[in-house]
Amino acid sequence: xxxxxxxxxxxxxxxxGAVRIRTALISVSDKRGIVDxxxxxxxxxxxxxxxxxxxxxxxxxxxxxxxxxxxTGSPExxxxxxxxxxxxxxxxxxxxxxxxxxxxQLNENGLGSIDLVVVNLYPFQRYANRRGVTDAEVLEQIDxxxxxxxxxxxxxxxxxGIVVSPESYDAVLDELNxxxxxxxxxxxxxxxxxxxxxxxxxxxxISTWFNERSGNVPDQFVRAYxxxxxxxxxxxxxQRAAYYAAVGNRTDLLSMVSQEQGKELSYxxxxxxxxxxxxxxxxxxxxxxxxxxxNPCGIAISATLEDAYLKALHTDPLSAxxxxxxxxxxxxxxxxxxxxxNFVELVFAPGYTPExxxxxxxxxxxxxxxxxxxxxxxxxxxxxRGVRGGLLLQDRDVDIDPREAMQVVTQAHPTEKQWGxxxxxxxxxxxxxxxxxxxxxxxxxxxxxxxxxSRVDSVKLAVKxxxxxxxxxxxxxxxxxxxADGPEYAIKAGVTAIIQPGGSKRDSxxxxxxxxxxxxxxxxGRRHFRH
Numbered sequence: 001x002x003x004x005x006x007x008x009x010x011x012x013x014x015x016x017g018a019v020r021i022r023t024a025l026i027s028v029s030d031k032r033g034i035v036d037x038x039x040x041x042x043x044x045x046x047x048x049x050x051x052x053x054x055x056x057x058x059x060x061x062x063x064x065x066x067x068x069x070x071x072t073g074s075p076e077x078x079x080x081x082x083x084x085x086x087x088x089x090x091x092x093x094x095x096x097x098x099x100x101x102x103x104x105q106l107n108e109n110g111l112g113s114i115d116l117v118v119v120n121l122y123p124f125q126r127y128a129n130r131r132g133v134t135d136a137e138v139l140e141q142i143d144x145x146x147x148x149x150x151x152x153x154x155x156x157x158x159x160x161g162i163v164v165s166p167e168s169y170d171a172v173l174d175e176l177n178x179x180x181x182x183x184x185x186x187x188x189x190x191x192x193x194x195x196x197x198x199x200x201x202x203x204x205x206i207s208t209w210f211n212e213r214s215g216n217v218p219d220q221f222v223r224a225y226x227x228x229x230x231x232x233x234x235x236x237x238x239q240r241a242a243y244y245a246a247v248g249n250r251t252d253l254l255s256m257v258s259q260e261q262g263k264e265l266s267y268x269x270x271x272x273x274x275x276x277x278x279x280x281x282x283x284x285x286x287x288x289x290x291x292x293x294x295n296p297c298g299i300a301i302s303a304t305l306e307d308a309y310l311k312a313l314h315t316d317p318l319s320a321x322x323x324x325x326x327x328x329x330x331x332x333x334x335x336x337x338x339x340x341x342n343f344v345e346l347v348f349a350p351g352y353t354p355e356x357x358x359x360x361x362x363x364x365x366x367x368x369x370x371x372x373x374x375x376x377x378x379x380x381x382x383x384x385r386g387v388r389g390g391l392l393l394q395d396r397d398v399d400i401d402p403r404e405a406m407q408v409v410t411q412a413h414p415t416e417k418q419w420g421x422x423x424x425x426x427x428x429x430x431x432x433x434x435x436x437x438x439x440x441x442x443x444x445x446x447x448x449x450x451x452x453x454s455r456v457d458s459v460k461l462a463v464k465x466x467x468x469x470x471x472x473x474x475x476x477x478x479x480x481x482x483x484a485d486g487p488e489y490a491i492k493a494g495v496t497a498i499i500q501p502g503g504s505k506r507d508s509x510x511x512x513x514x515x516x517x518x519x520x521x522x523x524x525g526r527r528h529f530r531h
Contacts, residue, residue: 018182019159023092024116026058027051027068027084027146029123030166035061037118037169044181049114051083052076084145093117093152097159116161116183117153120198121146125205125248135213142206147199154199157192158185164198200224205248212380221393223247228254234267241267251375253277260357262346262367268293269324269346269367276326276348279431281377282400283328288312292323295451299428300444306335311444313342316465324348331356340366397430401524406499409511412520414497418474422499422522425476430528436478437462437486439470439495446473455479459486463493470494478528480504484513491517501527 024046028034031054038048038058050058051068058065068083069075076083092114096102106113122143127133153162161183163172168191175187201224211218225244234241243265245252253274259265276291283301288308290298298315302308305327313320324346325339331347333355339347340359346367347360360368385392403423408414414422425440428448432438437449437458447466449458455477463470471494480503481487487498487510498514502523514521 018179018184019115019161019188021046021115021161021176021181021183023047023049023112023114024118025049025068025084025089025092025114025149026118027054027149028118028120029143029146030120031057032166033169034058034118034166035063037166037173038063038065040173041116041176044176046116046176046181052080081144084149087111089114089149090152093149093160094156095159096156114153114160116163117149118163119146119149119153120164120166121150121202124202124209128205128209129248129250138209143202147202150195150199154192154195157188161188162191162195164191164195168194197224201226201247208248217393221391228252229265231267231270232264239267243270249378249381251373251377256371256373256375257348258370258372260352260368260370261361261364263365265346265367272324273326273346273348273369275431276324279428280326280328282427282430286329287327289326290315290320290323291326292319295433296428296431296445296448297323298445298448301424302443305329305331306338308444309335309338311442314467315445315448316467317342319465333359336360397528397530399526401426401526405525407502407523407525408520409502409507409523410514410519410521412515412518414474414520414522418497418520421474422476422497425474426499426524426528429476429478430530432478432530434478434529434531436476436528436530438476439463439466439473439490440476441470441473446470455481456483456486456489459489463490466493472496474498476500478530480507480527481510482506484509487521488513488517491519495519498522499524501525503527 024041026034026038026048027050034054035058041048042063048063048065049068049071050065055065055067072086072088074086088111091106091111095106095113097113122141124141127141128138150162150164153160175183204222204224207222224247226247228243228245231241231243233239243254253270271294272291275294276289279296279299280287280289285301286303286305286308287301288305289296290312297319298312300308300311302311320342322343322345325344327349330351330353331349332353336356336359340363344366346369348369348371350371360366379398381396382393383396403419421440421443424443425438428445429436429438432448433451435452435455435458438445439447439462446468447462449462452458452461473495474497475490475495477500480501482504483506490498497520499522502525504510511521
């Protein structure tokens with residue numbers, strides 16, 4: 001066995017508590033801050049063992065390092081796939097230093113304890129997300145030795161410290177300096193928690209990659225989530241809350257989003273923001289979406305953003321009070337001035353003119369968010385919903401139903417203008433809580449009926465919400481009409497065209513009611529419930 005494998009002194013019985021750090025093993029892919037950290041360890045007289053690229057980096061910066069092959073007496077083989085997978089390493093990591101039998105075996109075999117491990121893993125997620133990367137390249141980024149060392153060290157945290165994040169270097173080094181190379185049990189346990197979370201995230205990313213390649217709904221759904229922000233409270237003040245993003249996702253709700261001003265974001269803000277972003281992404285022309293309690297209360301498309309805002313607000317100004325306002329164009333001063341005439345909870349847009357920001361600044365509690373995200377939300381990302389003790393998973397309802405696949409089932413056919421309004425209200429309907437009814441005209445909503453237990457009540461609510469005459473308006477329903485009463489009520493209010501999935505046993509009665517009134521009805525053949 002090479003001389004380097006021999007400990008300068010025999011391993012002695014140690015009780016859990018503050019452990020003196022004498023030997024550290026460093027092997028990192030993310031080399032941020034590692035040179036300064038290693039130099040700090042070296043200045044404390046801590047022996048450093050290292051591998052491959054990390055060893056080279058440290059030596060080039062003047063840090064004295066024992067190579068892993070010299071330490072184990074075995075070469076790195078199989079192109080680096082096997083280097084730390086060795087009893088000399090893992091005995092040093094897993095030895096229980098308060099058990100005499102472990103001490104005896106370590107000493108009889110000339111094995112030393114490794115007191116501190118600094119490891120982060122091959123960048124699997126970064127490679128897996130690259131365009132054009134091959135399966136072989138991704139597979140080579142599945143770390144084996146690294147996770148094994150991390151888990152071994154974390155399991156034995158009573159005697160071994162494990163550091164997996166560059167963000168922990170300063171705190172660990174400060175404690176070692178202040179405590180004469182002692183690292184406390186509480187610190188080691190906290191580092192172990194970080195380590196197990198880290199390896200869980202890593203394995204989840206690998207599992208997700210394999211499952212996505214299969215294209216099937218997986219038998220085991222494994223995802224890791226990382227906390228982004230603590231929230232002041234949940235849906236109600238007595239509930240704790242935080243926002244987590246899925247590890248490895250290309251985008252998330254707050255990716256590339258910055259806050260210009262206003263109070264901290266709330267749980268309900270984020271729920272509404274998610275619903276609003278899903279809805280506005282249906283449209284490319286200048287669009288305004290106003291939401292309240294996870295339902296749209298006004299949506300409009302127009303030639304200008306300001307006109308879209310005015311039309312959206314006109315749908316239901318009472319409900320829009322304290323709502324969130326979402327745009328797909330830059331907000332200018334003129335629009336901002338009109339907005340602050342009302343109580344606005346949050347505004348979300350891809351940009352703001354200096355004049356707009358100056359106007360908003362007078363409302364110090366107004367949350368102003370900038371959307372700098374230009375990447376698309378991957379279609380493969382599923383919709384998840386937590387239920388008691390479990391999780392519901394489904395494909396996202398992202399398909400845009402083409403007009404060519406729809407069927408006009410009445411004698412009257414929609415005009416081109418009606419077609420435009422029908423397709424507009426149909427897209428909006430996907431984002432309204434069921435039973436959903438959306439009445440619109442001129443690419444703006446006029447009345448929205450959401451969340452009612454009966455479809456006819458949703459129709460009545462949408463008609464009641466409308467603040468204008470409905471002559472010439474169109475109506476969309478997210479599911480079939482089980483009876484003719486809903487369409488008949490809308491027709492009496494002035495609706496002249498209806499779009500719905502069809503599929504009821506009484507479709508013939510519903511169609512007859514439309515034919516008797518001389519209005520058009522379109523079947524889409526697809527339902528869009530949103531419970």
